[in-house]
Amino acid sequence: MLQAENILFTSTIIIYFLAMILYFVFITTKKEGLSKMAVILEIAGLVLHTGAIVCRGIGAGRLPLTNQYEFATAFAWGISLVSLIFILRFKFPVLGVFAAPIVLLIIGYAAMQSREVRELMPALKSSWLGFHVSTAIIAYGSFGVSFVLGIIFLMRDKMKDSSFFGQHIPSREKLDLIGYRSVALGLLFLTFTIITGAIWAEQAWGSYWSWDPKETWSLVTWIVYAIYLHLRLRRGWEGKAAAVFAIIGFICVIFTYIGVNTLLPGMHSYG
Amino acid sequence: MTEEKQTTRENGLKRAFQFLTSMPFAIALLILLALACAGASMITQGQTLNWYVAQYGERTASLIMTLSLDDAFHSWWFILISAFLCLNLLFCNLIRLPQLISRTKNEKNVNVTAVTAAGVSVEGIEDAEKAFARLRMPKPEEGQDEEGRKTLYASKNRIGLWGAWVCHLGILLLILGFSLGQFTKEDYAVYGVPGQTKPVGETGLQLTIDDFEIGLREDDTVEQYTARITASNGAGREEKAEISVNHPARMFGMTFYQNSTGWAARIGITKDGQYLQDAVLCTGEFVPVKDKEDLIVYFNAFYPDYELVQGQGPMTRSGNLNNPAYLYTVYYRGEVLGMNVLMPDEVLTIDEYEVTFSEPQPYTVIQVKRDAFTPLAFAGGILVMLGLILAFYLIPVRVLARKEEDGTWTFYGLCQKGGPLFRERFENDLKELSHAAS
Numbered sequence A: 001m002l003q004a005e006n007i008l009f010t011s012t013i014i015i016y017f018l019a020m021i022l023y024f025v026f027i028t029t030k031k032e033g034l035s036k037m038a039v040i041l042e043i044a045g046l047v048l049h050t051g052a053i054v055c056r057g058i059g060a061g062r063l064p065l066t067n068q069y070e071f072a073t074a075f076a077w078g079i080s081l082v083s084l085i086f087i088l089r090f091k092f093p094v095l096g097v098f099a100a101p102i103v104l105l106i107i108g109y110a111a112m113q114s115r116e117v118r119e120l121m122p123a124l125k126s127s128w129l130g131f132h133v134s135t136a137i138i139a140y141g142s143f144g145v146s147f148v149l150g151i152i153f154l155m156r157d158k159m160k161d162s163s164f165f166g167q168h169i170p171s172r173e174k175l176d177l178i179g180y181r182s183v184a185l186g187l188l189f190l191t192f193t194i195i196t197g198a199i200w201a202e203q204a205w206g207s208y209w210s211w212d213p214k215e216t217w218s219l220v221t222w223i224v225y226a227i228y229l230h231l232r233l234r235r236g237w238e239g240k241a242a243a244v245f246a247i248i249g250f251i252c253v254i255f256t257y258i259g260v261n262t263l264l265p266g267m268h269s270y271g
Numbered sequence B: 001m002t003e004e005k006q007t008t009r010e011n012g013l014k015r016a017f018q019f020l021t022s023m024p025f026a027i028a029l030l031i032l033l034a035l036a037c038a039g040a041s042m043i044t045q046g047q048t049l050n051w052y053v054a055q056y057g058e059r060t061a062s063l064i065m066t067l068s069l070d071d072a073f074h075s076w077w078f079i080l081i082s083a084f085l086c087l088n089l090l091f092c093n094l095i096r097l098p099q100l101i102s103r104t105k106n107e108k109n110v111n112v113t114a115v116t117a118a119g120v121s122v123e124g125i126e127d128a129e130k131a132f133a134r135l136r137m138p139k140p141e142e143g144q145d146e147e148g149r150k151t152l153y154a155s156k157n158r159i160g161l162w163g164a165w166v167c168h169l170g171i172l173l174l175i176l177g178f179s180l181g182q183f184t185k186e187d188y189a190v191y192g193v194p195g196q197t198k199p200v201g202e203t204g205l206q207l208t209i210d211d212f213e214i215g216l217r218e219d220d221t222v223e224q225y226t227a228r229i230t231a232s233n234g235a236g237r238e239e240k241a242e243i244s245v246n247h248p249a250r251m252f253g254m255t256f257y258q259n260s261t262g263w264a265a266r267i268g269i270t271k272d273g274q275y276l277q278d279a280v281l282c283t284g285e286f287v288p289v290k291d292k293e294d295l296i297v298y299f300n301a302f303y304p305d306y307e308l309v310q311g312q313g314p315m316t317r318s319g320n321l322n323n324p325a326y327l328y329t330v331y332y333r334g335e336v337l338g339m340n341v342l343m344p345d346e347v348l349t350i351d352e353y354e355v356t357f358s359e360p361q362p363y364t365v366i367q368v369k370r371d372a373f374t375p376l377a378f379a380g381g382i383l384v385m386l387g388l389i390l391a392f393y394l395i396p397v398r399v400l401a402r403k404e405e406d407g408t409w410t411f412y413g414l415c416q417k418g419g420p421l422f423r424e425r426f427e428n429d430l431k432e433l434s435h436a437a438s
């Protein structure tokens, strides 16, 4: 099973890479057909990626969401999934142009982590952990997409509507709304992540909130997106200011995910 | 006071109140809170002044202490920000309640002008019933507009108007439950090895550790820590439980958790070759010498598989008892007399006293807790979730159809939150049904 996982994982990276190249060619040659092919390739990549994760789960005999490698690959999977949903739902292939490199970056980070299957320490053996981490993946995936949308929004402001980009990117108003949909999905799942994490901590350590740096940073992230929501409701602040907060929010997500483990002391060090 | 002055003052107060309950103030508070949390996470919490001096130098350390940055999450300014946030949320929700109720009613009852003025429209629909179904709207109600034309009206997801309100209420309960818990909860850690009985703080309960087991897998990794414990309340009542990580137990209204583990050992002290005392010490504990209380032996650390690595100091190679070693410190009148590593066959001699360590064994840390407000905080969390689902996924939509003179229907749709996305969907859904378009 783990052998199969290795093969699937490597193929996933190759397919994602090809999809990214196709997206870039689409942008430079401006050929519509290429974007469709890129999206199809990305769907194929996602299927293989799902297969890799499932194989690992079977091989390890548990939910494959407990160490740095497993979480990183799942994080990439989350962004890949949510970006595809948004691409298809809002007919917006340019989103893929920006999302594909980020997916590749994160799965590349996963590839650098140790792939050894380790047994779980007792505190990690909880079904709440399953909920906690799977909701985090959807949350992080959605925030990845809102980050990309925030960047596209800021770039759009610098471009003429008549340019190729201008034609393939929705209007300001619509872009802002799509960004809002992705933040909404992310915030809902982040809230779920924090609550299930609190329930798990209460059972494992007898304390549902202890201001551990990882907890604190998930709260900071949560607050940043709450600020985003309220800014959007103020006339004149939706759009650009909101886009900036969507970008700051994702920087917090990345910091919560990587920075906290490496830069700050705390007990979430295993994942 | 003249009347004029009084009204200016009242106006001032009113303005201050308006600001304190406003959304810009909420945004400012949220930004402050995010910055405070981010800042506090950068500084290791709960250390002593000396620790901060060693880490950051004299000036930064005194700044940290002055601003309570060593315990930021319980500092006056953190509590102040949270309190303002609560007040802001509370008043915001109170003020908006009547308006929300009337808006909910409004959505239910047709307001032809509002819908037709603000909405999107598609003309020339033949089959109104089909159109409502295509728009995924509930069955419409019949009515008339001011000019006596027949109308059909349906609204859905009115409940979604309550999303923000429910979410804010949830946050309020969450903060309240958490803070009240912080002030009132009882929380104790009891250390011990099997056979020991220790008091649980000031609760009057006695906790006996009957057994403590570390379940290992084949590869020597830990599968589970399990303790069997007995609690007794001093009035003859006893309850027993088995607890392990992630599986706490409730006894006498308190929750008992298998929290962590460490090493304990027996310390024996002789004087002039005669037995003086012995005790089981967990690492981090100390004993005063019986007939010389100023002399203290502190058990710093235990290394089951001891190795001295150049440049890194004492380490343990594994969790197995291959080469046990004990790190101790001896204090006399508060001054350090000595600190060293002692092997099992070695004796530490301090004047006429001789100290040995033996019988290393794992001890367990049992956390004992009671927090009556945990359910309140969790209820708050559930409400926040619910509010977010309402706000994001039950978006209120109103659709009005008006019968025109030629017998076709004009459809108007209004969805404040949907913007151009709603407009597109609405037009798309009705395109085929409209003969104006075809």
Ligand code: HEM
Pocket: A226, A229, A230, A233, B021, B022, B023, B026, B027, B029, B030, B085, B086, B088, B089, B092, B161, B163, B164, B167, B168, B171, B387, B388, B391, B392
């Ligand atoms: C200091 C406290 C806060 C105040 C005074 C405040 C105030 C408001 C106000 C006035 C609205 C507009 C409601 C509407 O248009 O229906 C709103 C919306 C909202 N607020 Fe807050 N808010 C606060 C904190 C928060 C926090 C911490 C969150 C956490 C996520 C939050 C979540 C929301 C949501 C989800 C909405 C609806 C936004 C939307 O539907 O796009 N609020 N808030």
